[in-house]
Amino acid sequence: MCLAIPGKLIDLPPERPQFAVVEVAGVRRQVNIDLLKDEPLQSGDWVLIHVGFAMSRISEEGAAEQARLLAMLGEDAAAMEEIEGYEFTSRPEGWTA
Amino acid sequence: MKYVDEYRDPRLIRQVAAEIRRLADPDRHYRIMEVCGGHTHAIYRFGLADVLPGNVELIHGPGCPVCVLPMGRTDDGLSVAEREGAIFTAFGDVMRVPGTHGSPLEHKARGTEIRMVYSPLDALKLARANPGRHVMFFAIGFETTAPSTALTLLQAKAENIANFSVLSNHVTIIPAIRAILESPDMRLDGFVGPGHVSTVIGCRPYEFIARNYGKPVVVSGFEPLDILQSILMILRQLAEGRSEVENQYARVVPWDGNFAALKVLAEVFELRPYFEWRGLGFISQSALKIRDAYAAWDTEHRFSLPGLRVTDPKAAQCGEVLKGVLKPHQCKLFGRECTPESPVGALMVSSEGACAAYHHYVHRKSEAAAAVA
Numbered sequence: 001m002c003l004a005i006p007g008k009l010i011d012l013p014p015e016r017p018q019f020a021v022v023e024v025a026g027v028r029r030q031v032n033i034d035l036l037k038d039e040p041l042q043s044g045d046w047v048l049i050h051v052g053f054a055m056s057r058i059s060e061e062g063a064a065e066q067a068r069l070l071a072m073l074g075e076d077a078a079a080m081e082e083i084e085g086y087e088f089t090s091r092p093e094g095w096t097a
Numbered sequence: 098m099k100y101v102d103e104y105r106d107p108r109l110i111r112q113v114a115a116e117i118r119r120l121a122d123p124d125r126h127y128r129i130m131e132v133c134g135g136h137t138h139a140i141y142r143f144g145l146a147d148v149l150p151g152n153v154e155l156i157h158g159p160g161c162p163v164c165v166l167p168m169g170r171t172d173d174g175l176s177v178a179e180r181e182g183a184i185f186t187a188f189g190d191v192m193r194v195p196g197t198h199g200s201p202l203e204h205k206a207r208g209t210e211i212r213m214v215y216s217p218l219d220a221l222k223l224a225r226a227n228p229g230r231h232v233m234f235f236a237i238g239f240e241t242t243a244p245s246t247a248l249t250l251l252q253a254k255a256e257n258i259a260n261f262s263v264l265s266n267h268v269t270i271i272p273a274i275r276a277i278l279e280s281p282d283m284r285l286d287g288f289v290g291p292g293h294v295s296t297v298i299g300c301r302p303y304e305f306i307a308r309n310y311g312k313p314v315v316v317s318g319f320e321p322l323d324i325l326q327s328i329l330m331i332l333r334q335l336a337e338g339r340s341e342v343e344n345q346y347a348r349v350v351p352w353d354g355n356f357a358a359l360k361v362l363a364e365v366f367e368l369r370p371y372f373e374w375r376g377l378g379f380i381s382q383s384a385l386k387i388r389d390a391y392a393a394w395d396t397e398h399r400f401s402l403p404g405l406r407v408t409d410p411k412a413a414q415c416g417e418v419l420k421g422v423l424k425p426h427q428c429k430l431f432g433r434e435c436t437p438e439s440p441v442g443a444l445m446v447s448s449e450g451a452c453a454a455y456h457h458y459v460h461r462k463s464e465a466a467a468a469v470a
Contacts, residue, residue: 003135003319004293032218034248035358048296048349051188052216053245055355056296062348069319073142075448078189081215088218 003070004048004055005079006063007031011043019089022049025067025080030089052086106322113325114148120332127153128284129331130277130421132270133291134161134449135319141454143321153328156421157451159273160291162237163190164419164443164450165374166266168407171196174235174264176403177396178209184227185211186220187235193446197407201235217249217263224253224261233396234263240297243267243385244358247365250387253394264396265387267366270294271302272383273374278310280377282422287331289324290316292346297362299354300342307340318346365391373406375443376419415442418451425455432456 007022012033019030020041032053033041039057041047046063047054058066070076121127131137137157140146146155159165175196178185185201192202192213205211210230214220217234224232236246246263253261270291277283290303295316303314313334317327327345334340344350365388372384387395396402409415413430417423425431425444435441437453444450448457 032245032248035244035355035361038357048293050293051242051245052218053248055241055244055293055358056349058349065320069139073138073319073448085215086219087214088216088222 003073003075003079004050004066005070005083006058006066007047007049007054007083008063009041009043009045009047012041020054022047022054024049024083027080027083029083029086031086049083051082052088109322110148110325113322113329117148117153117325117329117332118150120329120336121150121153122336123150123152125152127286127332127335128156128421129153129287129289129328130156130158130285131289131317131324132158132160132274133289133294134164134447135292136289136317136324137161137451138449138454139319139321139324141458143324144458145321145324148325149328153332156285157418158288158421159277159374159377159419160239160270160294161444161447161449161451162239162242162266162268163194163447164415165268165273165376166194166237166443167373167375168196168409169373169403169405170264170266171201172198172407173402173404174233174396175201175204175209177231177233177264177400178204178211180231180400182230183210184223184230184232185209185235186214186223186232187211188215188237189213190447191235191237193440194443195440195446217246218252221249221253221258221261224258225256228260231260231262234261235266236263237266239268239270239291239294240358240362241293243366244297244355244361247361250365250391250394251361254391259393262394262396262399263387265366265385267385268372268374268383269368269385270298272380273377274303274306276374276377276380276383277420278306278312280420283420285312286335287313287315289327289331290314290342292316292318292350295344295346295350295354297355297358300344300350300352301354303342307342311340313340314342316342316344316346316350318349364388375409376416410441413442415444418444425452426459428452 011021220234315327366385444452
C-alpha cells in the first residue's frame with residue numbers, strides 16, 4: 001500500500017481527463033491522474049502509482065529502480081496483483097466522469 | 098518485473114559503509130529513527146543493521162498505518178459490517194488486523210460481507226453496482242493514501258452515490274514525530290524521513306524538527322544505498338554540528354510536495370482534535386476527519402459506532418516496540434503466541450510492521466553484510 005508501483009503512461013484520452021492508461025510489466029490498466037494535473041503529462045512518461053492513483057512523475061531510470069526495488073523486497077507479485085485487481089476502470093454505461 | 102538481476106552496487110555500498118564507520122564517533126551511541134514502515138521493511142530485508150557500526154542503532158518509527166491503528170477502530174468498522182445489507186471494504190493490509198472478536202478476514206469466514214479492494218475507487222464502484230446495499234470503505238494510511246480517499250469522496254459527492262461512506266482512519270505523520278520528540282523515554286539523534294509521504298507533503302513540514310529540536314532529518318529513498326546514504330548524511334550533519342532537513346530522494350520528492358494532493362486533502366478533511374495511536378496514546382490534531390460538507394459520506398456521521406477504547410492484550414508489548422523501547426524479539430509473545438500467521442498485535446500483520454519484518458528476515462543471511470565483507 002505504501003510502496004509505489006511504477007507505470008508508463010500509454011494513453012491520455014482527452015474525453016476522460018481524470019484517467020490515463022498505464023502499463024506495468026505488460027499489464028494495461030487505467031489509473032486516476034487528478035493528483036498530477038499540474039504536471040505536463042504525456043504518453044511515454046513514467047509515474048508512481050498508489051492505490052489506483054498516479055502520485056508522482058518520475059524518470060525512466062527512476063521507474064526501473066522502483067521496479068527492481070519491489071522485486072528485491074519480494075513485493076513485485078503483490079504489486080502486479082494490485083494493478084490487475086483495479087476494478088474501477090470498467091464502468092457502467094453512461095458514467096462519464 | 099524483470100530487473101531483479103541488476104542488483105545494487107556492492108562497491109558503492111562498501112564505500113558508504115566505510116564512510117559511516119569513519120564518521121561515527123566511537124565514544125557516542127547514535128539512535129536514528131526511520132519513520133516509515135517501507136524503510137523498516139527494506140532495512141530488515143537487506144540486513145542494513147549489520148552493515149552499520151554497533152554504536153549506530155536504528156529505531157523503527159510509527160509509519161506503518163495498520164500498526165498504529167487502535168483495536169477499537171477496527172471494531173467500529175466491523176460493527177458497520179454487521180449491519181443488514183452492509184458491505185465492508187478495505188485494503189488487503191487491513192484484512193488480518195485483529196479486532197476484539199477477530200480480524201476482518203475471520204469475520205468474513207463467519208459470513209460477514211467483507212471485501213478486499215485495491216483502490217478506494219473500487220469500493221465506490223461496488224456501491225454503484227449495489228444500490229440496495231451500503232458500501233463502507235475502511236480507510237487507513239498516512240498522507241500517501243489520504244489524497245486518493247479524498248478524491249474518491251469528491252467523486253461520490255459529484256455522482257451523489259448515497260449508499261457509500263468512508264470510515265476515515267487517516268493519520269498525519271508530523272504530530273506523531275512531534276509526540277515522539279516530546280516523549281521523555283525517547284532519545285533520538287536524527288530521522289530518516291519518509292519517502293512517499295513526502296511526495297505529498299514535501300520537506301518543509303520537517304523543518305521544526307531541525308530548527309526547534311536540533312535533530313537532522315534526511316528524506317530518503319528505499320534502496321539499500323539510499324538508506325545508507327541518508328544515515329551517512331545524518332551522521333555528517335551531527336559531526337559538523339548542523340541540524341537541517343535534507344532531501345536524499347530528490348529524484349522523486351519535490352521540496353514543496355504535491356500541491357494538487359494537498360489541496361484535495363484540505364477540501365475534504367479537517368484535523369480531529371485528537372486521535373488514539375496504538376503505542377503512542379492520544380495525539381492532538383494527528384488524524385483526518387471528513388468535513389461537514391461531506392458528512393453524508395462519513396461513516397461516523399451516518400452510523401452510531403461503539404467508539405470503545407480497547408486495550409491491547411496485556412502480554413503484548415506492541416507499544417514498547419512501536420516506540421523503539423523494545424526490539425521486536427524482546428516482546429514476550431514474539432514468535433510464540435504472536436506470529437505472522439496468527440498475529441496478536443498489528444506490528445506482526447503488515448510487511449511494514451517491525452515485528453513481521455523482523456520475523457521474516459532476521460534468520461536470513463544478511464545480503465548487505467555479505468556485500469561489505
